[in-house]
Structures are given as C-alpha cells and as structure tokens.
Amino acid sequence: MKKALFFSLVGSLxxxxxxxxxxIVGRGVRTHTATTAAWGVSVVNQSGIVINQDYAxxxxxxxxxxxxxxxxxxxxxxxxSTFSVLVLQDLIKNKNLSPTDVIFERCDGxxxxxxxxxxxxxxxxxxxxxxxxxxxxxxxxxxEIKMRAQTPNNNRSIGVSLRVQVSRSSVRGGQLTxx
Amino acid sequence: xxxxxxxxxWRPFAxxxxxxxxxxxxxxxxxxxxxxxxxxxxxxxxxxxTLELDLANSDNGFGTSIANVVPGDVINRYVTLTNSGTLxxxxxxxxxxxxxxxxxxxxxxxxxxxxxLKLTVTSCTVAWNTTTGACTGGTTATExxxxxxxxxxxxxxxxxxxxxxxxxxxxxxxxxxxxQNETTINGALPAxxxxxxxxxxxxxxxxxxRLATITNS
Numbered sequence: 582m583k584k585a586l587f588f589s590l591v592g593s594l595x596x597x598x599x600x601x602x603x604x605i606v607g608r609g610v611r612t613h614t615a616t617t618a619a620w621g622v623s624v625v626n627q628s629g630i631v632i633n634q635d636y637a638x639x640x641x642x643x644x645x646x647x648x649x650x651x652x653x654x655x656x657x658x659x660x661x662s663t664f665s666v667l668v669l670q671d672l673i674k675n676k677n678l679s680p681t682d683v684i685f686e687r688c689d690g691x692x693x694x695x696x697x698x699x700x701x702x703x704x705x706x707x708x709x710x711x712x713x714x715x716x717x718x719x720x721x722x723x724x725e726i727k728m729r730a731q732t733p734n735n736n737r738s739i740g741v742s743l744r745v746q747v748s749r750s751s752v753r754g755g756q757l758t759x760x
Numbered sequence: 761x762x763x764x765x766x767x768x769x770w771r772p773f774a775x776x777x778x779x780x781x782x783x784x785x786x787x788x789x790x791x792x793x794x795x796x797x798x799x800x801x802x803x804x805x806x807x808x809x810t811l812e813l814d815l816a817n818s819d820n821g822f823g824t825s826i827a828n829v830v831p832g833d834v835i836n837r838y839v840t841l842t843n844s845g846t847l848x849x850x851x852x853x854x855x856x857x858x859x860x861x862x863x864x865x866x867x868x869x870x871x872x873x874x875x876x877l878k879l880t881v882t883s884c885t886v887a888w889n890t891t892t893g894a895c896t897g898g899t900t901a902t903e904x905x906x907x908x909x910x911x912x913x914x915x916x917x918x919x920x921x922x923x924x925x926x927x928x929x930x931x932x933x934x935x936x937x938x939x940q941n942e943t944t945i946n947g948a949l950p951a952x953x954x955x956x957x958x959x960x961x962x963x964x965x966x967x968x969x970r971l972a973t974i975t976n977s
Contacts, residue, residue, distance in 0.1 A: 605969040607845060609815025611822040612962040613837070615877065615935065617864065618828040619956035623947030633948045656947040657955075658828065748943045755832020755939060759893040760820040 620657035620752045622664050622745045635744045638730045640737035647737040650694055652725040659752040661720045667713045671740025678739045683709025688727045709741045809847035813967045816840045819890035832939040838890045839931050843923040849967035850922050853915035861957030865910040872952045875938035880906045882932045923967055
C-alpha cells in the first residue's frame with residue numbers, strides 16, 4: 582500500500598512538471614459577424630394590426646354592399662418583386678352562399694372608406710372563388726398594397742381567408758461581393 | 761634566603777602552539793599547487809527565438825460585419841497572415857468558434873433541410889485585389905476546401921502550412937450561404953429558417969514553432 586502511494590505520488594509529480602503542449606505557438610484571432618435577410622408580406626387590417634396568420638375576411642354591413650379594407654405590407658427587410666395570395670374557403674360556412682360574389686380589389690391610390698371609393702380606378706385581382714392570385718407589384722420594405730374585399734349584403738357571412746406566400750425567388754438573387 | 765623557582769605552568773601550552781604552527785606551515789607547503797583558469801572574455805549570447813502570427817484585415821476583412829445575406833450570396837473578405845517572429849513556423853491550422861443562429865452554423869438533417877454558411881480559404885502569392893477578387897500576377901492555392909462553418913471547431917491544417925520567419929500569406933475568406941428555397945407565409949418565418957439570423961464567427965489561426973534541432977559548430 583505504501584509502495585503504491587509512493588509511486589503514484591512520484592508519478593503525479595512527474596506529470597505535473599511536463600508542459601501540456603511542448604513548443605511555441607503563434608496565434609491570430611478575429612471575430613466576424615454575419616446576419617441574414619428575411620422576406621415576407623403580411624396582411625395589415627384596417628386598425629393597423631399586422632396579422633401573421635391566415636386573414637379571415639370580415640364584412641361589416643355598410644348598406645347594400647359590405648367591405649373589408651386591408652393592406653398587404655412587406656414586413657421583411659428585402660424588396661419583393663412578386664408574391665402570391667391563396668384564397669381559402671370555408672366550405673361548410675359557404676354552403677348556401679356564393680364565394681363568386683366576393684371581389685378583391687387593389688387601389689394604387691388611396692381608399693376612401695367613407696365613400697368606398699379609390700382615388701384612382703381600382704383593379705379587380707380575384708374573386709372569392711379564385712384559388713389564388715399573384716401580385717406582380719414590386720414592393721419595397723414596409724411598403725403596402727391597399728386592398729379591399731367586397732360582397733353583396735346577403736353574402737356577408739361568407740367564410741373566406743387569405744394566406745400570403747413569398748418564396749425565395751421573389752427577392753433578389755445571390756450576389757458575389759469582394760471587400 | 762632560599763630562592764624558590766616556581767614551575768612555569770604556561771610552558772606546555774607554548775610548546776604545543778609552536779608544534780602546531782610548525783605542522784601547519786609544513787602542511788601548507790605540502791597542499792599548495794598551481795591553479796589555472798580559462799574563461800571567455802566576451803559572454804556568450806544566447807537568444808530564444810520568437811513566433812508571432814499577425815492577422816490583419818485587407819480592406820474590410822473581418823473588420824466589417826456582413827449584413828442581409830440571402831441564399832446564394834458569396835462574400836469574399838481578405839486577411840493577411842504574417843509570421844513576424846524570428847522562428848520559422850510549421851503546421852498552420854485554422855479553427856472557428858460560432859455563436860448565434862444554429863441553422864447558419866450546421867446543416868439540417870432528416871426532414872430539416874437548411875444549409876448553413878460555408879467557408880473556403882484560398883491563398884494568393886501576392887496581395888489580392890480586394891475589389892475584383894483577382895490574384896493578378898500571383899498564383900492561388902486552395903488552403904481549405906468549402907466547409908460548413910460549424911465543422912471547423914477542431915483545428916484543420918491548411919494546405920500550405922509552413923510559414924518561414926517573415927513570410928506573408930494573403931488569404932481570401934469566402935463565406936457563402938448555399939442557395940435554398942424557403943417560403944414565408946403570412947410574414948411569419950418558417951421553422952428552421954436561415955432568414956433573419958445572426959452568427960458571430962471567431963477565426964483562430966495557429967502556427968507552431970519549427971522542429972527543434974541539434975547543431976554542432
């Protein structure tokens with residue numbers, strides 16, 4: 582027992598005086614940060630709230646025709662050239678209603694939500710029966726496209742939702758930079 | 761009158777002292793010898809060598825962050841390595857340490873298909889043109905083939921791993937995010953996305969001293 586203790590003590594002493602790694606090492610160190618971009622378009626409702634989920638069209642009765650005003654805003658940090666909007670229908674809800682009567686319009690000016698008019702001629706982009714529509718309008722960061730959905734009063738409880746999709750190809754391609 | 765001659769008690773001591781002194785003198789004469797000493801009049805100078813590896817930016821290098829990368833982007837940054845020590849170096853290695861968005865550090869596996877940042881290191885025998893990326897008048901060598909950044913946590917030897925004292929290596933650090941498809945729905949980034957991420961990469965170059973040698977001269 583004493584012998585073992587003696588040898589382990591001598592061994593430990595021997596190892597402790599050996600350098601961890603022999604020789605000199607020259608070292609150069611630098612830290613570098615890289616961040617990536619993001620792309621996306623969201624629906625912004627009439628109250629200015631960004632909706633990061635499927636947007637259910639909600640009609641309010643303002644006479645014979647009901648309207649829902651909303652925007653499609655570029656919430657990423659890259660400009661988009663195009664994006665698509667899926668039109669989703671609630672089949673049960675729409676059993677006795679007519680999705681075809683829902684019209685989606687784009688106003689490249691300003692909507693007047695009191696008179697329900699656009700400052701320029703509005704463009705119809707789809708109906709509630711469409712499966713999707715494509716917006717081929719270049720959209721800068723934080724820029725918006727002004728939209729509205731309208732339907733006859735007797736159709737205002739129809740179930741239609743919108744889903745906005747932006748693919749990789751909708752933003753700039755890869756670039757080579759030297760600096 | 762009787763004269764009493766007293767016996768002198770110090771006499772034995774005096775006698776002994778005389779004997780010892782005589783013996784000591786005699787002994788010294790026996791031990792005495794000639795000594796000769798030789799030494800170098802000018803001290804021998806012994807210097808330990810130094811090994812210093814300087815990592816400097818060429819143009820932006822690692823000094824400026826890379827921002828807003830999209831899949832398919834290739835970013836070339838340039839740095840210069842210099843062995844500014846007095847010793848020749850061998851075994852030049854590179855390793856990286858990363859913190860941040862995991863999808864930019866390692867490739868996805870199985871159903872997760874994200875592709876992380878990759879690094880390629882190329883050297884030029886002369887300084888790079890950091891505007892065009894050309895190695896004009898020099899020759900290039902791939903020091904590190906394209907490698908996912910998260911796979912470099914252990915040192916990897918560069919192809920040309922020796923650097924003599926004073927040697928300079930002009931390196932192009934090519935960072936790329938492989939092209940890949942992602943669709944963002946309703947402005948919410950998809951799972952395991954490479955979008956909107958950030959990663960801090962620390963590059964460490966190590967150069968070892970030349971092998972120890974025995975010299976006779």
